Each structure stands twice: as structure tokens, then as C-alpha cells.
Amino acid sequence: MKMLDYVVMANSRLRENLARAVELTDPLVKAFTASASATVRIVASGSSRHSADCARDYMQDILGMQVAVVTPEAFIDREHVFPRDAFTMVISQSGFSTNSIAALDFIRGGGCGEGVQSVAITGNPSAPIRDHADVVVDYGVGVESVDFVTMGVQTLVEFLMLFALYASHATGRISGERVDRELRCFESAFDAHAAALRACEEWMDEEKLTLSRRVPACVVGNGPNYGVAEEGALKLNECIKIAAMHSEGEEFVHGPQMQLTPDSLLFMLDDPRGSERLANLHAQFRTVTKGAFFITAHPRGIEGELAIPAPTNPLMCAIPNLVAFQYLAAQKTEELERWEMHPYVRALRDTIGTKADGYEDSIHALEERAKDQYGQ
Known part of the structure; x- marks a missing residue:
């Protein structure tokens, strides 16, 4: 798998x-x-x-x-x-x-x-x-x-x-009625997640070369999408091996935006209910780099948009929006052969000690279980 x-x-x-x-x-x-x-x-x-x-x-x-x-x-x-x-x-x-x-x-x-x-x-x-x-x-x-x-x-x-x-x-x-309504909202979030998978596959094909840049990246989001920005930056760091930072919208334009060049990668996540401010910022940054992308459930027809549908409850938006960075990390790490870390860093894994004894054995056991369960 x-x-x-x-x-x-x-x-x-x-x-x-x-x-x-x-x-x-x-x-x-x-x-x-x-x-x-x-x-x-x-x-x-x-x-x-x-x-x-x-x-x-x-x-x-x-x-x-x-x-x-x-x-x-x-x-x-x-x-x-x-x-x-x-x-x-x-x-x-x-x-x-x-x-x-x-x-x-x-x-x-x-x-x-x-x-x-x-x-x-x-x-x-x-x-x-x-x-x-x-x-x-x-x-x-x-x-x-x-x-x-x-x-x-x-x-x-x-x-x-x-x-x-x-x-x-x-x-x-x-109330129980509120529970039932929210459960239906979860279903809509999963439908949005499925749509995101299709949208990201097309996006990766269309922007293949731009998304393959080995340059620092910035990931920007507010509210639930701040968690998405954190995870997105982590996946870019640990998988594709490019330096990536995360930030809230206004924090980004209070300094970090100064690092942008025409070669940069920038991923901005729209607010759950839509933000004209973020959309305008994206349009401006797009004049600096064609590597600026805007992930939104409220497409405005501007360049660099990746449209991902919104769940019925906008506070569930992270469920579909995470797909963009997971798909990007999984596909680009494979295509660009970036799985291996630098040998000097790899040599430190045992001495850094972030996992309890037996962790590597547990990963091997999971791999065997995956073969049995998924047939791969």
C-alpha cells in the first residue's frame, strides 16, 4: 500500500x-x-x-x-x-x-x-x-x-x-434533532471529500511542472483551515522535503510575504464561509508568482483557483481541504523520488528518540496487516 x-x-x-x-x-x-x-x-x-x-x-x-x-x-x-x-x-x-x-x-x-x-x-x-x-x-x-x-x-x-x-x-x-442534522452534515463533508479527490487529480495534472518546484512554500489559512495549513506545511516538509511554513492570513501579510519571488509556491485557503480579503490577496500574489494557488469553496473565476466544495456545516471544511496537501505530498514524493531523507538526518533517527521502543516493528506489523486486509 x-x-x-x-x-x-x-x-x-x-x-x-x-x-x-x-x-x-x-x-x-x-x-x-x-x-x-x-x-x-x-x-x-x-x-x-x-x-x-x-x-x-x-x-x-x-x-x-x-x-x-x-x-x-x-x-x-x-x-x-x-x-x-x-x-x-x-x-x-x-x-x-x-x-x-x-x-x-x-x-x-x-x-x-x-x-x-x-x-x-x-x-x-x-x-x-x-x-x-x-x-x-x-x-x-x-x-x-x-x-x-x-x-x-x-x-x-x-x-x-x-x-x-x-x-x-x-x-x-x-437536542437529538440537532444530532441528526449534524450527522447529515458529516455526510455532506464526505461527499465534498470525494469531490476533492477528483479535483486534486485534475489539478495535479494541469499544474504538474509548477507543483514540482523545489522551492520554499507558504501555506496560509484561518480557523479550521489553520489546522489544514499546519498539516499542509508538515507534509511538504517531511514528504517532498521542501521548506514550508504555515500562517494565518493577516499574519502572513505582516512580514512573511516579503520572501515571495516568481519562483515561490504559495497555497492560500479561503475562509469556511468565503473571504473577499483572502481572494484579493491571492489575486495580488498571483502577479508575483504563478505558483500561488487559492483553495476555495467559493470560486470567483480568478487564476490559480482550486475549487473544493463546502460541507453543509462550513466548520467541517478541513475534512475535504486536507486532501489537497495529502494528494500533493503523496503524488509528488513518488514522482520526484523524494522519500529518502538526507543520510545525515537518517543517521539521527534512533538517537533523536521520538518513539518508544518497538515502533519500527509495529510499522512492519502494520505493513503485513495491510497486505492481508487490502491485498496489496
């Missing part, structure tokens, strides 16, 4: 997980309701944190409460103090991330107060993370054997949103 296979397969997994949403979210909903907390804190790093940032606005809207997203380091150092008495969940998709394990140990050691449960969300409940958490929740990604997660990102965004939906209902904040 290749990375692009998982990019495409995510649509089926999203729909499968929606069909068993109650079962998937029930352990986390029960832990949340038992906590009687009025805020939520998500502790995560890398793609897991980006997924949380993609889901955060929807979660806050549906729960009617603050949802904070912090890294494990910041959590242990200072961000465990505020918000006070938050329901805290720690995410590690692999279940091997040493910084997430450290955050769980901090909670177990009384860092958030005596008697507070350590709650872990993972795609691999048999991983070492299980020994550091009181509650371990499998968010339902299934088998994804490529280290650069794609299907895992979308399914985690979906899971966090579904958790918020059912937790809000369980605590009496929303």
Missing part, C-alpha cells in the same frame, strides 16, 4: 466510522461526562495536533465551551494550569510518541490534581501508550501502514467532532 492509496481510502473509512459513531465515541463521552468539566484540553503534537486544530472550532461550537489545543511540552511546563479543571485527553496516533507518553505520566503523577484520569486517544491501543493511561480510546483509523499519516488525520478530525457532538447531547446541551 502506498501513501496515495490511503489518501483515497480515507473516504470509505470516514463513512464506516460514521456508521459506528456511537460505539467509537462512547468510552470518551463517558469519561467526559463523569469529569463534569466545563472545558476541554487536547494535548497532541504533529499531525495529531493539526487534526485537533482542524476540529477545534466545530468542537467549541457544538459543545458551547472552550477547547484548548496544546503540545505535550507546553502542557507539562505551564499549560496544565489553565483552563482549570479541564477534561484533558492526550493523543498519539501511533501510540508510541514519547512526548505524549510523558504527558500521560504527568497527569498520573498528579500534575493536574489528585484523582484525575489520564485519557489517551490512539489508533493503536496495543501500543506502549496503553501502559500509561487509565482510559485508552481507539479512534478508529484501522490499518494505515505508511508512516506519513493521511487517513489517520481525517479520521481523527472526524472522531473529535463526533465526540463533541455526542458529548454535547449526553450533557443536555443539544
Whole structure:
């Protein structure tokens, strides 16, 4: 199985997980309701944190409460103090991330107060993370054997949103009718995701040479699309091996835009409900570089647009919009043969120590499971 296979397969997994949403979210909903907390804190790093940032606005809207997203380091150092008495969940998709394990140990050691449960969300409940958490929740990604997660990102965004939906209902904040409406919105998000797959395939063909530039890139987005920008920049960095930064819209035009040249790559994500400001900025930057692209659900017929449909609930826009960067990373890394990192960096992998012992063996085991399950 290749990375692009998982990019495409995510649509089926999203729909499968929606069909068993109650079962998937029930352990986390029960832990949340038992906590009687009025805020939520998500502790995560890398793609897991980006997924949380993609889901955060929807979660806050549906729960009617603050949802904070912090890294494990910041959590242990200072961000465990505020918000006070938050329901805290720690995410590690692999279940091997040493910084997430450290955050769980901090909670177990009384860092958030005596008697507070350590709650872990993972795609691999048999991983070492299980020994550091009181509650371990499998968010339902299934088998994804490529280290650069794609299907895992979308399914985690979906899971966090579904958790918020059912937790809000369980605590009496929303009605059953609202739940039913939101579930239909998820269906529209998956339809948009399928449309995005088709649009990105055409986009990659049309812009093949421009998108193959080995130059620094900027990825810009607001709200849920800020999480998309974070994940997009990461995929450009770790897969295609080009330097990439992420930014909010106005932060970008307060300095980072000064680096643009006619050779640059720039990806701007329109706001969920559309932004004339961002559209105008894109049109101006397009006069600097033909490598400027505008990802939007509100096409205006300007050059460089990639039209991806909007879900019924605009706060779910990250689910289809992530496809652009996942598709780009998967296809270009393969075409340009960029999978291998520099030997000096590769030599450091074991000494850097971001994963618990057994991680490489777990990847090999996933590859064998993928062959059995998917026949490839």
C-alpha cells in the first residue's frame, strides 16, 4: 500500500466510522461526562495536533465551551494550569510518541490534581501508550501502514467532532434533532471529500511542472483551515522535503510575504464561509508568482483557483481541504523520488528518540496487516 492509496481510502473509512459513531465515541463521552468539566484540553503534537486544530472550532461550537489545543511540552511546563479543571485527553496516533507518553505520566503523577484520569486517544491501543493511561480510546483509523499519516488525520478530525457532538447531547446541551442534522452534515463533508479527490487529480495534472518546484512554500489559512495549513506545511516538509511554513492570513501579510519571488509556491485557503480579503490577496500574489494557488469553496473565476466544495456545516471544511496537501505530498514524493531523507538526518533517527521502543516493528506489523486486509 502506498501513501496515495490511503489518501483515497480515507473516504470509505470516514463513512464506516460514521456508521459506528456511537460505539467509537462512547468510552470518551463517558469519561467526559463523569469529569463534569466545563472545558476541554487536547494535548497532541504533529499531525495529531493539526487534526485537533482542524476540529477545534466545530468542537467549541457544538459543545458551547472552550477547547484548548496544546503540545505535550507546553502542557507539562505551564499549560496544565489553565483552563482549570479541564477534561484533558492526550493523543498519539501511533501510540508510541514519547512526548505524549510523558504527558500521560504527568497527569498520573498528579500534575493536574489528585484523582484525575489520564485519557489517551490512539489508533493503536496495543501500543506502549496503553501502559500509561487509565482510559485508552481507539479512534478508529484501522490499518494505515505508511508512516506519513493521511487517513489517520481525517479520521481523527472526524472522531473529535463526533465526540463533541455526542458529548454535547449526553450533557443536555443539544437536542437529538440537532444530532441528526449534524450527522447529515458529516455526510455532506464526505461527499465534498470525494469531490476533492477528483479535483486534486485534475489539478495535479494541469499544474504538474509548477507543483514540482523545489522551492520554499507558504501555506496560509484561518480557523479550521489553520489546522489544514499546519498539516499542509508538515507534509511538504517531511514528504517532498521542501521548506514550508504555515500562517494565518493577516499574519502572513505582516512580514512573511516579503520572501515571495516568481519562483515561490504559495497555497492560500479561503475562509469556511468565503473571504473577499483572502481572494484579493491571492489575486495580488498571483502577479508575483504563478505558483500561488487559492483553495476555495467559493470560486470567483480568478487564476490559480482550486475549487473544493463546502460541507453543509462550513466548520467541517478541513475534512475535504486536507486532501489537497495529502494528494500533493503523496503524488509528488513518488514522482520526484523524494522519500529518502538526507543520510545525515537518517543517521539521527534512533538517537533523536521520538518513539518508544518497538515502533519500527509495529510499522512492519502494520505493513503485513495491510497486505492481508487490502491485498496489496
